[in-house]
Amino acid sequence: MEAEIKKSYGEKDQEHLWHALKPYQAQAAPLIAESGEGSWFTDTEGNRYFDGVSGLWCLNLGHGQTEIIEAATEQMKALAYFPLSFGHKPAIDLAEKLNELLGGGYRSFFANGGSDANETAFKIARQHHKQSGNPEKTKIISRYRAYHGNSLGALAATAQANRKMKYEVNVPGFIHIPPPYAYRSAFGSYDDDDLRAAEYLEQTILWEGPESVAAFIMEPVISGGGVIHPQSDLYYKKVRDICNRYNVLLILDEVVSGFGRTGKMFGYMHGESLYPDIITFAKGLTAGYLPLGATCVKESIYQSFKDTGTTNHFRHVSTYGGHPASCAVALKTIELIERHDIVKQVATLEADVLSQLRQLTSHALVGEVRGVGFLYGIELVSDKASKKPLEDEQIKTIVAACQKKGLIIGKNGDTVPSGGNVLIIAPPLTSTREDLTFLVETIQEVFAEIE
Numbered sequence: 001m002e003a004e005i006k007k008s009y010g011e012k013d014q015e016h017l018w019h020a021l022k023p024y025q026a027q028a029a030p031l032i033a034e035s036g037e038g039s040w041f042t043d044t045e046g047n048r049y050f051d052g053v054s055g056l057w058c059l060n061l062g063h064g065q066t067e068i069i070e071a072a073t074e075q076m077k078a079l080a081y082f083p084l085s086f087g088h089k090p091a092i093d094l095a096e097k098l099n100e101l102l103g104g105g106y107r108s109f110f111a112n113g114g115s116d117a118n119e120t121a122f123k124i125a126r127q128h129h130k131q132s133g134n135p136e137k138t139k140i141i142s143r144y145r146a147y148h149g150n151s152l153g154a155l156a157a158t159a160q161a162n163r164k165m166k167y168e169v170n171v172p173g174f175i176h177i178p179p180p181y182a183y184r185s186a187f188g189s190y191d192d193d194d195l196r197a198a199e200y201l202e203q204t205i206l207w208e209g210p211e212s213v214a215a216f217i218m219e220p221v222i223s224g225g226g227v228i229h230p231q232s233d234l235y236y237k238k239v240r241d242i243c244n245r246y247n248v249l250l251i252l253d254e255v256v257s258g259f260g261r262t263g264k265m266f267g268y269m270h271g272e273s274l275y276p277d278i279i280t281f282a283k284g285l286t287a288g289y290l291p292l293g294a295t296c297v298k299e300s301i302y303q304s305f306k307d308t309g310t311t312n313h314f315r316h317v318s319t320y321g322g323h324p325a326s327c328a329v330a331l332k333t334i335e336l337i338e339r340h341d342i343v344k345q346v347a348t349l350e351a352d353v354l355s356q357l358r359q360l361t362s363h364a365l366v367g368e369v370r371g372v373g374f375l376y377g378i379e380l381v382s383d384k385a386s387k388k389p390l391e392d393e394q395i396k397t398i399v400a401a402c403q404k405k406g407l408i409i410g411k412n413g414d415t416v417p418s419g420g421n422v423l424i425i426a427p428p429l430t431s432t433r434e435d436l437t438f439l440v441e442t443i444q445e446v447f448a449e450i451e
């Protein structure tokens with residue numbers, strides 16, 4: 001009898017698995033993870049890596065959080081599943097906790113993840129206006145470079161052309177404006193970029209007709225689009241004022257920035273007077289241990305859904321949104337963040353890491369290093385004067401060189417027109433000083449080698 005030849009995971013991977021995002025040929029030597037410990041993981045070949053992007057910016061507390069694992073197990077033992085057309089204890093407890101963290105006055109609808117949470121937000125925004133005497137308020141404004149999800153509505157809000165052009169026709173009713181991005185100011189003005197970007201929002205609302213605009217969605221810090229944030233609080237203040245002035249709901253996508261990633265519990269806390277009408281969470285909400293999304297809405301918006309015995313309620317459901325185990329995991333995640341003062345820890349270590357990474361700007365290929373909390377972007381250019389984005393092949397070489405040294409970092413999606421030329425670094429929030437030293441020194445080494 002012929003001996004059965006056992007295939008390696010590499011071979012089976014190539015035969016069966018369809019990888020996200022990667023071009024086909026990039027799957028030739030896939031990295032196949034097997035186990036994890038803290039901020040590190042080991043692949044099937046026994047190689048150890050530091051996860052400098054927390055998976056997809058979600059594994060915020062690293063691997064091996066036994067309390068989270070136990071919370072999921074205990075919840076599954078008690079109640080494996082229940083839909084949220086009724087209620088269950090972990091969803092109620094989580095909604096209460098989120099309301100507390102948001103300072104009160106918010107109600108939560110649970111979803112599966114970030115895309116789903118944003119879709120939910122758009123539907124709530126439109127239905128709210130319809131039921132509040134403004135039926136024509138339907139348009140949603142979002143910002144170029146932002147990513148808001150993969151489903152067709154969330155993708156329509158996503159303003160990264162390369163991610164969308166193969167799926168046209170895109171869902172209508174979404175309008176894009178430039179974000180504040182001083183390094184490549186759409187307004188040709190580094191110093192006034194925040195102000196001009198905010199004024200452009202107002203112009204757009206006026207040009208479109210305020211009676212037709214339902215909502216403006218933004219990440220407090222654009223993450224996947226290349227770690228882009230305003231220079232000061234001015235932008236946030238203006239945006240809030242403008243949304244108030246025209247009855248445009250401000251949806252904050254905190255799928256990445258929520259739960260400590262930016263050195264504050266939520267990204268909007270970087271703006272003194274900034275607050276969301278609707279805020280969406282996923283990723284860090286469960287530290288990546290189970291899928292969950294949340295759409296938290298101001299009570300005043302919820303009021304317009306109060307059923308009057310007619311049809312005002314929200315005709316929206318998600319089988320797994322708010323799964324009991326996911327909610328139990330989220331509650332434990334938040335408890336751990338609070339108990340271990342994780343947000344403060346991030347804020348304390350941030351300046352050190354950022355200042356070390358900023359030293360890279362002396363390198364010919366580094367145009368700008370920016371970021372906040374544990375979310376950093378290194379924008380690569382082939383020429384500092386013209387800011388011409390570095391060729392994709394060269395960027396991939398840098399990412400691969402880091403991987404060879406045991407460090408996983410990311411890069412932004414293929415954003416037009418500046419290319420996917422920003423290296424993205426977002427280590428687990430529980431990373432130790434030694435972990436962060438490894439992260440910074442490895443990147444420095446790679447840049448020294450290409451000098």
Ligand code: PMP
Pocket residue numbers: 056112113114115116118147148149150219223224253255256282283
């Ligand atoms: N919003 C932002 C800002 C994101 O980064 C992502 C995912 N990268 C999403 C929404 C979509 O989340 P999900 O992949 O969980 O659907």
